[in-house]
Amino acid sequence: MIIEFLEAQFLISTALMIVYLVRHYVFTIAVLNNTYKGKKTGVRRKATYEPIVSILIPARNEEQVIGRILQRMTELTYSKNKMQIIVIDDASMDNTGKIVEEYAKNYGYIKVIHRVPKEWGKVKASALNAGLKYAKGDIIICFDADYYPQVDIIEKLVTEFVDPKVGGVQGRVTVLNEPKNIVTRLVALERVGGYRIDQQARDTLGLIPQLGGTAVAIRRKLLESLDGWDESILAEDTDLTFRVCLAGYKIRYVNDAECYEEAVENWRAYWKQRCRWAKGHMQCAFKHSLKVLNSNNLLLKEKIDGLLLLNVYFMPILVWISWIISVLLFFSGLPQWFNALLTSTPIFFYSFVGNFAPFFEVGIGAYLDGRTRACWLIPLLILTFLYNIVICTKAFTDLLISKIFGKRISTWDKTIHSGSGNSYIIN
Numbered sequence: 001m002i003i004e005f006l007e008a009q010f011l012i013s014t015a016l017m018i019v020y021l022v023r024h025y026v027f028t029i030a031v032l033n034n035t036y037k038g039k040k041t042g043v044r045r046k047a048t049y050e051p052i053v054s055i056l057i058p059a060r061n062e063e064q065v066i067g068r069i070l071q072r073m074t075e076l077t078y079s080k081n082k083m084q085i086i087v088i089d090d091a092s093m094d095n096t097g098k099i100v101e102e103y104a105k106n107y108g109y110i111k112v113i114h115r116v117p118k119e120w121g122k123v124k125a126s127a128l129n130a131g132l133k134y135a136k137g138d139i140i141i142c143f144d145a146d147y148y149p150q151v152d153i154i155e156k157l158v159t160e161f162v163d164p165k166v167g168g169v170q171g172r173v174t175v176l177n178e179p180k181n182i183v184t185r186l187v188a189l190e191r192v193g194g195y196r197i198d199q200q201a202r203d204t205l206g207l208i209p210q211l212g213g214t215a216v217a218i219r220r221k222l223l224e225s226l227d228g229w230d231e232s233i234l235a236e237d238t239d240l241t242f243r244v245c246l247a248g249y250k251i252r253y254v255n256d257a258e259c260y261e262e263a264v265e266n267w268r269a270y271w272k273q274r275c276r277w278a279k280g281h282m283q284c285a286f287k288h289s290l291k292v293l294n295s296n297n298l299l300l301k302e303k304i305d306g307l308l309l310l311n312v313y314f315m316p317i318l319v320w321i322s323w324i325i326s327v328l329l330f331f332s333g334l335p336q337w338f339n340a341l342l343t344s345t346p347i348f349f350y351s352f353v354g355n356f357a358p359f360f361e362v363g364i365g366a367y368l369d370g371r372t373r374a375c376w377l378i379p380l381l382i383l384t385f386l387y388n389i390v391i392c393t394k395a396f397t398d399l400l401i402s403k404i405f406g407k408r409i410s411t412w413d414k415t416i417h418s419g420s421g422n423s424y425i426i427n
Contacts, residue, residue, distance in 0.1 A: 003332055006325050013322040020315060023308060027201035028364050034204055035368060049162050052082045053154060054137030054220070058127035060090040062145035063099060065262060069145055070103045070110065078154035085110045086134055088127040091117045124213065125229035125236040132220075132228050140223055144214040146262040148176055156257035157217040167222045167249025168241070170199065171215035171257030180265055185377055186384055187263040187270070189362045192374070196255070196365035203253035207305040211241040211251060215259035222249060233287070235280025242288040242306065248297040270384075271391060278313045278388075278395035285310040316392040 055073065059066050066087075073085050087104075089097040089112055100112040113130060128142065139158055143149060150156075153171060160169045172195045175188035202209045211218070216237065226243050233239040244251060264270045292298060292306045359378050366374045401407065 051138040054135035056131040059145040063095040129228040149259040176260035192365040193362035197361040209253035316389040
């Protein structure tokens with residue numbers, strides 16, 4: 001009876017892995033097909049649309065990077081009389097507030113909101129909601145403090161809102177400090193696969209591109225109708241993605257609207273960041289999976305991919321459980337066909353995990369970007385593959401403990417930024 005149960009579990013696990021594997025192959029082929037047909041990804045029809053935009057920049061203890069993004073805000077090519085920049089100084093204990101105040105004095109379109117410690121919500125969503133109260137624009141655009149956008153990124157993002165069915169737009173995130181060390185280089189590869197292939201494929205195939213926490217634009221009235229960002233969810237961006245789609249709106253991805261991030265520089269910071277992502281994503285899976293399944297506003301293909309997207313952070317946990325089961329089954333005297341299936345599963349394991357953009361997506365993404373030398377590091381993604389197994393397991397355990405004991409899990413363990421990305425900016 002136990003053997004039969006283990007066999008069933010193993011077959012189910014393998015089937016799920018094959019589904020994710022096929023999904024990633026389809027994504028990769030879709031992007032390649034578009035490219036070879038001569039379609040320029042991320043390039044849309046020209047439209048005369050210049051709405052008032054409110055740019056929200058949440059910042060807590062960001063003195064190393066806040067000046068960089070504010071200087072960039074002054075260099076944006078979008079009409080300054082149609083642009084409102086709101087910096088939320090989220091109870092910073094360094095010189096963040098002073099730096100922002102200097103810019104606010106010199107540029108009338110920059111506003112700073114200082115939050116005192118008792119107002120600090122301990123989550124990014126809380127800071128964003130505080131800024132939303134002062135927003136006057138038709139379109140809300142968000143940037144994290146460590147990011148450095150293209151000068152014309154606003155024009156590229158807002159053009160999509162000509163279509164009234166579009167509720168949110170996501171730009172592409174690339175790594176600014178990639179040459180720093182092996183960690184930043186691997187994160188850069190993850191970003192290539194995740195945006196150049198995954199996000200672009202979702203947009204091309206009419207699925208659900210995922211809104212990120214930065215380089216993202218949303219209709220203000222829609223955001224207000226949804227009561228802003230959910231402060232009980234760590235992955236407020238993923239949560240907003242599905243609330244927008246469940247409300248009947250579409251999300252677009254613009255590949256050539258690039259914004260450069262300062263990636264984490266060591267494995268400890270990688271752990272803290274990805275553990276937060278995993279917890280938040282799992283919270284979204286619990287919150288939205290049934291809603292997606294029962295929604296009348298989503299097509300069948302959107303429901304299928306939406307469920308796969310929501311539950312992707314559970315898959316690394318399934319990997320190590322499957323490893324254990326496969327070892328037990330291997331020594332239990334199984335039929336030859338089952339042993340053959342056991343020997344093939346390592347291919348499935350590595351093919352769909354990583355930062356959930358597998359090695360062939362990263363390779364094709366780097367190739368399309370003309371970055372063939374970066375492909376040499378692809379075998380090292382096995383490090384992030386194994387690391388994410390531990391990270392996701394820890395995240396799931398923390399969520400279970402919080403549910404059992406009723407503890408609050410939504411505390412923003414923010415990433416510390418050193419400002420090292422400054423040296424890679426060409427003035």
